[in-house]
Amino acid sequence: MASVVDSIRAVNSDNYALLKLGVFAYIFFILFEITTPPSTGKVGTSMFQNITYTQIAVLSFFYAGFSSIIMHNRITQSMVTLPTFDPLKILGICGKCAVVMIPYLIVGIPVMNYAFSLFHFDGIPQLIALSIIELILVAIIVTALICFSRDYDIKETYNFKRLISGFPDVLVYTLVAIIMLGLVNVFVGLPILWFSYSFFDVGPVFRYVCFYIITMNMSYLADYCGQLSFDIEDREEL
Numbered sequence: 175m176a177s178v179v180d181s182i183r184a185v186n187s188d189n190y191a192l193l194k195l196g197v198f199a200y201i202f203f204i205l206f207e208i209t210t211p212p213s214t215g216k217v218g219t220s221m222f223q224n225i226t227y228t229q230i231a232v233l234s235f236f237y238a239g240f241s242s243i244i245m246h247n248r249i250t251q252s253m254v255t256l257p258t259f260d261p262l263k264i265l266g267i268c269g270k271c272a273v274v275m276i277p278y279l280i281v282g283i284p285v286m287n288y289a290f291s292l293f294h295f296d297g298i299p300q301l302i303a304l305s306i307i308e309l310i311l312v313a314i315i316v317t318a319l320i321c322f323s324r325d326y327d328i329k330e331t332y333n334f335k336r337l338i339s340g341f342p343d344v345l346v347y348t349l350v351a352i353i354m355l356g357l358v359n360v361f362v363g364l365p366i367l368w369f370s371y372s373f374f375d376v377g378p379v380f381r382y383v384c385f386y387i388i389t390m391n392m393s394y395l396a397d398y399c400g401q402l403s404f405d406i407e408d409r410e411e412l
Contacts, residue, residue, distance in 0.1 A: 176347055176401035178354045178394065184248070185393045188255040195256070195393065198240060199386040205232050206385065207378075238275065238319065239268030240389075241396035245323035248400025255397060267326065274322050274331045275315055282311040313345035320344065320403050340406035344399070351398045355391055363387045 185191060209229045243257040243264065257264060289307050293300050317340045318331040331337075370383040 176351070176398050176405065178351050178358075178398055181351075181394045181397035181401065182358070184255045184397050185244075185390070191256060194259075195390050196386060197259070198257070199389040200382065202233060202236060202389060203382045203385040205229075205236065206381070234275075235268050235272055236264075237392055238271035239264055241392055241399070242267050242271050242319055242323045242326075244393055244396035245320060245400035245403070246326065248397050249324050249403045256393060270322070270326060270328060271319060273328055274318050278311075278315050278318060282314065286311055309345060309349070310341075313341045313348065316348065316399060317341040317344045317406070320399050320406065323400065324403060336406060340402075343405050344402055347402060347405075348395070348399065351395060355394055359387070359391065363391075 185195075188194065206229060209226065209232055211226060240257060244255060246252075247255050286307055290304060293303055314337065317337055320340070321330045321333060321336055322328060324330060366383060366387065367380075370380050374380050
């Protein structure tokens, strides 16, 4: 059974974990900064309110590869948890992750939009229904990435038997992990953000701290998803 505590321990006990997280967070921060349009950049608390599709695409591209390497390290029981600083390897895996995700997005987004059009009621029930549909698509893509991360084999992401049998576990347990990490961040992430905001207001330092916390949590979640790979294997054998 996957454990959030084990994931936190694995990431934090990696060699030079804080330094690695700091460097990767800085890379993601720089990518965010250079893709921020001048008209919307550096606008106080609207840091993430004005995020563009370009920024979403760029950050998704690199975070997917970053997370895939962490999943692979967990699945293969590597002594290293976080990625090593090998730009060519990281970019290559990022590119493969894009190949994995794009077909599911091309098919999934129109299907999702069609499903949205079938709902003709307002309020919380509609919000819940739409959120469930979005989460199903995300869970399928994450399951595909988990399958890919075993051996970095793109063909494994189209093993639909494994995908269908595994995505319910990914959907449920990943939501549980996100909730648990949210509770952890109440005592860890929020105080750090509050201190950085108190001393530096909403500026480059605060934005970097945001990316550090995001990168740290993505590392925990990726390691957790790597653990889910074993649950997917067990379910497939049933």
